[in-house]
Amino acid sequence: MENKLIGIVIDTLGSDKGPETVILGASLALKKYPYIKVALVGPEQLIKDKIVELGMDESRIHIVPAEDTITNYENPTAGIFAKPNASIIQAMKFTKANDDYIGMLTAGASGALLMCSYRFLGKDAKTRPCLSAVLPHAQGSYLAVVDTGATIDCTPAQLHEFAHLGRDLMKQLYKIENPRVGLLSNGAEPTKGNHLVKETYPLLEADETINFIGNIEGNKSLSGECDVLVCDGFAGNQVLKNSEGMAKMLIKDLVVYSKKLDKPQVMEAVGFLMKKYDFASLGGGIVLGTKKPIIKCHGNSDETTIVNTCDILVKYVSGDYIFDPNQVEMK
Amino acid sequence: MENKLIGIVIDTLGSDKGPETVILGASLALKKYPYIKVALVGPEQLIKDKIVELGMDESRIHIVPAEDTITNYENPTAGIFAKPNASIIQAMKFTKANDDYIGMLTAGASGALLMCSYRFLGKDAKTRPCLSAVLPHAQGSYLAVVDTGATIDCTPAQLHEFAHLGRDLMKQLYKIENPRVGLLSNGAEPTKGNHLVKETYPLLEADETINFIGNIEGNKSLSGECDVLVCDGFAGNQVLKNSEGMAKMLIKDLVVYSKKLDKPQVMEAVGFLMKKYDFASLGGGIVLGTKKPIIKCHGNSDETTIVNTCDILVKYVSGDYIFDPNQVEMK
Numbered sequence: 001m002e003n004k005l006i007g008i009v010i011d012t013l014g015s016d017k018g019p020e021t022v023i024l025g026a027s028l029a030l031k032k033y034p035y036i037k038v039a040l041v042g043p044e045q046l047i048k049d050k051i052v053e054l055g056m057d058e059s060r061i062h063i064v065p066a067e068d069t070i071t072n073y074e075n076p077t078a079g080i081f082a083k084p085n086a087s088i089i090q091a092m093k094f095t096k097a098n099d100d101y102i103g104m105l106t107a108g109a110s111g112a113l114l115m116c117s118y119r120f121l122g123k124d125a126k127t128r129p130c131l132s133a134v135l136p137h138a139q140g141s142y143l144a145v146v147d148t149g150a151t152i153d154c155t156p157a158q159l160h161e162f163a164h165l166g167r168d169l170m171k172q173l174y175k176i177e178n179p180r181v182g183l184l185s186n187g188a189e190p191t192k193g194n195h196l197v198k199e200t201y202p203l204l205e206a207d208e209t210i211n212f213i214g215n216i217e218g219n220k221s222l223s224g225e226c227d228v229l230v231c232d233g234f235a236g237n238q239v240l241k242n243s244e245g246m247a248k249m250l251i252k253d254l255v256v257y258s259k260k261l262d263k264p265q266v267m268e269a270v271g272f273l274m275k276k277y278d279f280a281s282l283g284g285g286i287v288l289g290t291k292k293p294i295i296k297c298h299g300n301s302d303e304t305t306i307v308n309t310c311d312i313l314v315k316y317v318s319g320d321y322i323f324d325p326n327q328v329e330m331k
Numbered sequence: 332m333e334n335k336l337i338g339i340v341i342d343t344l345g346s347d348k349g350p351e352t353v354i355l356g357a358s359l360a361l362k363k364y365p366y367i368k369v370a371l372v373g374p375e376q377l378i379k380d381k382i383v384e385l386g387m388d389e390s391r392i393h394i395v396p397a398e399d400t401i402t403n404y405e406n407p408t409a410g411i412f413a414k415p416n417a418s419i420i421q422a423m424k425f426t427k428a429n430d431d432y433i434g435m436l437t438a439g440a441s442g443a444l445l446m447c448s449y450r451f452l453g454k455d456a457k458t459r460p461c462l463s464a465v466l467p468h469a470q471g472s473y474l475a476v477v478d479t480g481a482t483i484d485c486t487p488a489q490l491h492e493f494a495h496l497g498r499d500l501m502k503q504l505y506k507i508e509n510p511r512v513g514l515l516s517n518g519a520e521p522t523k524g525n526h527l528v529k530e531t532y533p534l535l536e537a538d539e540t541i542n543f544i545g546n547i548e549g550n551k552s553l554s555g556e557c558d559v560l561v562c563d564g565f566a567g568n569q570v571l572k573n574s575e576g577m578a579k580m581l582i583k584d585l586v587v588y589s590k591k592l593d594k595p596q597v598m599e600a601v602g603f604l605m606k607k608y609d610f611a612s613l614g615g616g617i618v619l620g621t622k623k624p625i626i627k628c629h630g631n632s633d634e635t636t637i638v639n640t641c642d643i644l645v646k647y648v649s650g651d652y653i654f655d656p657n658q659v660e661m662k
Contacts, residue, residue: 072518072520072522072523073520073522138580138583149517152517152524152525153525153526184569186480186483186564186565186568186569187403189403189404191403191404192403193483193565194483194484194563194565195484197565217572218568218569218570218571218572218573218575218576219572219573219575219576219579220576221569221572221573221576222573222576222577222580223576223580232525233517234516234517234524234525234528234566235565235566235569237517237549238515238517238549238552238566238569238570238573239549239569239573240549241548241549241550241552242549242550242552242553242569242570242573242574242577243573243577244549244550245549245550245551245552245553245554246553246573246574246577246578246581247577247581248550249469249553249554250577250578250581250582250604250608251581252469253603253604253607254600254604257600257603258600261599263596263599263600264596265594265595265596265597266596266597266600268592268594269585269588269589269594269597269600272584272588273581273584273585276584277581
């Protein structure tokens with residue numbers, strides 16, 4: 001019976017809200033999705049206590065003991081060697097070794113996540129995993145931004161690889177036959193860009209497996225001109241977070257405006273925008289270029305995020321639906 | 332009499348809408364601001380014809396003949412040598428040589444603008460000019476982003492210099508005694524950043540003339556935590572253009588929502604947001620680090636932009652008012 005369950009590996013450490021919140025999320029997910037089982041990676045005694053406290057179904061839980069975490073303040077490479085018992089490492093090793101587990105989720109530090117992905121769950125020695133985000137665009141659909149902060153300083157060859165990973169993601173998520181790939185730059189002209197962009201441009205242009213549409217200017221990032229936006233982790237992090245910050249700022253302005261001038265209709269519009277521009281709904285992003293998918297949750301993830309992310313992971317792997325962040329139930 | 336007029340140098344070439352539109356703008360500015368005079372730099376015969384056609388006050392116009400332009404598609408450094416008669420070069424030389432002209436405005440290519448600023452109107456051989464933009468932030472005031480696209484690949488020393496220029500701008504524009512300077516990064520922790528940011532951080536931290544508040548994450552760019560946001564031209568261009576693109580996208584969503592669901596109150600809110608997030612109102616940005624100010628207008632500037640920009644330049648130089656883009660009359 002248990003063999004038919006879909007296994008999900010959950011790193012309980014790394015969330016700002018503590019392992020208790022993550023385990024609570026796992027407990028809710030087990031109740032909501034009867035077809036899954038979970039491997040909880042983290043402090044053994046704490047997990048056992050919470051299982052009893054929450055009355056969780058033990059037959060659908062496997063515990064992988066791990067006590068350490070690699071934080072945002074540590075050098076990720078050094079962290080891997082210093083803390084072999086870190087939960088993120090144990091989670092990846094378990095994910096790789098067990099065929100009935102389809103993938104994992106973690107709220108751990110991005111740097112450690114990337115280095116561990118490459119080392120313990122990498123597709124091959126050449127592919128450098130990257131972190132993708134799926135964002136809403138102006139034409140009503142979605143685009144993938146690769147990379148959004150896993151590799152901060154990139155080489156042209158890495159951006160080229162990210163283009164492949166992003167293309168494959170959009171094929172899988174949205175059944176787009178030939179995703180349009182754009183290169184983020186400071187202007188649309190082929191002559192625009194920093195050194196990295198200028199050296200990456202000819203690589204993408206020469207690659208016949210990529211539907212390269214050229215440079216994308218910043219104000220067109222989310223215009224819907226491309227399905228995949230390629231950039232280094234520093235720039236991609238700006239796209240992701242600036243978009244998030246701007247959406248929040250305009251929504252806040254509308255709330256103030258609505259209250260000040262007593263315009264209730266405007267508050268209804270606020271609800272509409274909050275749903276459309278809920279950047280938390282993919283739980284932070286999907287790591288691409290690994291043997292099995294890893295979903296990176298925000299550091300401030302709570303139990304609702306964990307529940308949603310389990311669902312996203314199952315649907316992503318089964319590949320039988322078109323992902324729409326707006327349909328994800330978020331608090 | 333003429334000696335008391337405030338002189339403004341206007342590069343008539345470089346606008347996507349052609350020199351005719353720029354000259355029309357100059358004509359409207361002369362009518363609106365009786366205390367200014369203009370130097371029109373560009374094709375002599377065309378300017379003369381337009382002066383007659385528009386019935387402009389010739390006593391307040393000086394023509395500086397120049398036929399060439401350095402475009403976005405050219406290497407700026409090569410362009411300077413190949414086209415010594417380019418209007419942007421002639422405009423800078425004239426601005427530098429004539430004490431009664433307070434500064435200039437141009438819609439020319441950013442790359443050429445920067446190289447010419449450095450060469451023909453630079454403060455000294457060490458200071459590399461940068462392009463600044465003043466953006467609205469979440470706490471109701473404004474911040475300066477330096478650089479927004481003049482120098483795409485920067486050195487730590489250049490970012491350090493931009494911090495000084497941005498600080499001085501905010502002191503002058505907003506009378507802020509000790510502007511808070513932030514460094515754009517992919518996280519708030521001091522350990523975050525690409526190589527450039529990591530090397531710039533200690534320079535800003537060690538500089539006692541700068542009120543350095545540390546790294547600023549992308550979602551906090553416009554949160555109002557800093558008065559000056561320091562970044563290389565590639566990242567700054569993303570901040571500026573992504574913010575602009577996001578504002579437009581949300582505003583468009585609101586328009587569609589308002590029409591579809593027949594909510595007229597929402598259209599009123601749209602008007603409010605359009606005014607607050609009108610990124611065109613500073614006409615593109617101010618070049619800092621030059622002997623006299625240069626305002627860079629957007630490539631698609633029309634006659635209204637030219638009129639407004641003349642006013643901004645006069646007020647900027649006189650330093651007697653707090654700049655508020657919302658007060659600028661835009662079409």
